[in-house]
Amino acid sequence: MLDPRLALKMQQVEAALAALGLRPRPRWKALGKIAVVIYANHTVRAAAQAMREVFAAIRHDGGIHQIDQRIASVEDIFDLQRVAAMKAAEKRYLR
Numbered sequence: 887m888l889d890p891r892l893a894l895k896m897q898q899v900e901a902a903l904a905a906l907g908l909r910p911r912p913r914w915k916a917l918g919k920i921a922v923v924i925y926a927n928h929t930v931r932a933a934a935q936a937m938r939e940v941f942a943a944i945r946h947d948g949g950i951h952q953i954d955q956r957i958a959s960v961e962d963i964f965d966l967q968r969v970a971a972m973k974a975a976e977k978r979y980l981r
Contacts, residue, residue, distance in 0.1 A: 943953045964970070 940953055940957060944950055947953065
């Protein structure tokens with residue numbers, strides 16, 4: 887039988903990973919009625935390669951003027967981080 891505390895922790899970890907955008911193609915293993923997603927490190931590896939390519943382009947071009955149009959906007963990053971929801975929660979819970 888799956889310990890309910892473990893099941894809750896697994897759900898929290900999955901939510902945290904999803905919030906970070908870590909969603910490579912998962913492999914599923916069923917534990918009773920709870921499914922566990924095993925995330926590979928593909929997103930981290932892809933990000934490392936993308937950073938190398940961006941830095942190379944910046945060096946080649948002598949600045950960010952060419953690469954800026956090919957990368958995610960700051961607004962997109964804030965959306966991925968759920969900044970609006972975080973600010974709403976700060977207003978509600980922090981005084």
